[in-house]
Amino acid sequence: MGKPVLRTELCDMLGIEYPILSAGMGPSLIGERTGAPVELVVAVSEAGGLGVLGASGYTVEQMRDAIREIRAQTDKPFGVDLLLPRQMVMMDDAVVDGPKQLPLVEIVKTLPKAHYDFYLKVKEEMNLPDIDTLVPLDSTTVRPHESVNVCIEEKVPLFCAGLGNPGFMVEEAHANGMKVLGITGNSKNAKRMADSKVDLIVAQGHEGGGHTGRVGTLALLPQAIDAAAPVPVLGAxxxxxxRGVAAALAMGCVGVWVGTRFLATEEGGALDIHKKKIIEATDEDTRRSYLYTGKTSRANYNRFHDLWEDSGLEPLPFPTQVMFASAMVESFNKAGKTDYIGAFAGQVSGLIKEIKPAKEVLEEMVEETVDILKNKIPKYVA
Ligand SMILES: Cc1cc2nc3c(=O)[nH]c(=O)nc-3n(C[C@H](O)[C@H](O)[C@H](O)COP(=O)(O)O)c2cc1C
Known part of the structure; x- marks a missing residue:
């Protein structure tokens, strides 16, 4: 049997074989690895999909190096994903005079008193060790303008904005032959992004891993597609x-953006303990909360969720809450308190039973989609 054919207009637009993108996943917290590292990007792009680098945890220079590393390993198209929260884009980039990193333990001391006291209380009660992570002050998230400029200089084939509207950079990106993708969790933002001339929109439903909105995928996709028209939409x-790919295509999506399934592959950037939690999870084992970043995000359930809920604390604005959560999780990690450790993952975790190479995941997805669309569904209609 020859290679299966699964082609949509997305394939022509991006120069790829299959309409499947691995999501641009950054680290869940400071000090962790990015979820979508160079290896995953290369594996997915080489297999005929399009891999997207999760660059939100990198410094600007690390991101540039990673882009060049991808190019050294593949000549296939790829993407880079950054977080562009509106409040950061509206300001100038952070100026870094002096040290380029600060100890997290010092940053935690500057949190509101209630949060710092909570951290100290838990640390004492659970006998947790000190933390030693250094926080880069020149990360892509606090230097959005410089980061975008580097992506433009490097002519990244697909620029993806995980948070916020990338409309401000679309014209320059187009002038450099790039495509721009925005991500939304509701139809209002899908329309807003379409109006700002992005090329593609990912509509991500409530069940997805990482930052996520209130509307479920099945309800969101047709509404986002209508709102964004004529800008094409990918389902996530x-x-x-x-089965998920076929459903998204049946709804009218031009392709899919897949996070958790690619995170839990050999090349995916999740820590081993996180991959194990995904493999062992059922469909009910994730929680959506403000705990990790101050914005609603979905992670696999762990006892830190209970501690947070019982604390009565208000979430701090993004990215300050990230400092709080990162300090707590680093302490849990060092103390081996695995019950209290989790990271971003979606409800689809319950479907994932094995860590495989990303190429295999992609090939199986394509074969199953083709079988459904070619053999199963046509039987239902005359
Ligand atoms: C570990 C992890 C990290 C993520 N980080 C980012 C990120 O930095 N930028 C972004 O656009 N989306 C991020 N996401 C969301 C994904 O891009 C994607 O939309 C989501 O995973 C899709 O849902 P699924 O997990 O059910 O496939 C992250 C998701 C996970 C699981």
Whole structure:
């Protein structure tokens, strides 16, 4: 049997074989690895999909190096994903005079008293060790303008904005032959992004891993597609195999953006303990909360969720809450308190039973989608 054919207009637009993108996943917290590192990007792009680098945890220079490393390993198209929260884009980039990193333990001392006292109380009660992570002050998230400029200089084929509207950079990106993709969790923002001339929109449903909104994928996709028209939409949130891909295409999506399934591959950047939690999870084992970043995000359930809920603390604005959560999780990690450790993952975790190479995941997804669309569904109609 020859190679299966699964082509949509997305394939022509991006110069790829299959309409499947691995999501641009950054680290869940400071000090962790990015979820979508160079290896995953290269594996997915080489297999005929399009891999997207999760660059939100990198410094600007690390991101540039990673882009060049991808180019050294593949000549296929790829993407880079950054977080562009509106409040950061509206300001100038952070100026870094002096040290380029600060100890997290010092930053935690500057949190509101209630949060710092909570951290100290838990540390004492659970006998947790000191933390030693250094926080880069020149990360892509606090230097959005410089980061975008580097992506433009490097002519990244697909620029993706995880948070915020990338409309401000679309014209320059187009002038450099790039495509721009925005991500939304509701139809209002899908329309807003379409109006700002992005090329593609990812509509991500409530069940997805990482930052996520209130609307479920099945309800969101047709509404986002209508709102964004004529800008094409990719489906995301809860897609883990060919059944999810076929459903998204049936709804009118031009392709899919898959996070958790690619995170839990050999090349995916999740820590081993996180991959294990995904493999062992059922469909009910994630929680959406403000705990990790101050914005609603979905992670696998762990006892830190209970501590947070019982604390009565208000979430701090993004990215200050990230400092709080990162300090707590680093302490849990060092103390081996695995019950209290979790990271971003979607409800689709329950479907994932094995860590495989990303190429295999992609090939199986394609084969299953083709089988459904070619053999199963046509039987239902005359
Ligand atoms: C570990 C992890 C990290 C993520 N980090 C980012 C990020 O930095 N930028 C972004 O646009 N989306 C991020 N996301 C969301 C994904 O891009 C994607 O939309 C989501 O995973 C899709 O849902 P699924 O997990 O059900 O496939 C992250 C998701 C996970 C699981």
């Amino acid at each position: 949130g809860g897609i883990g195999d060919g």
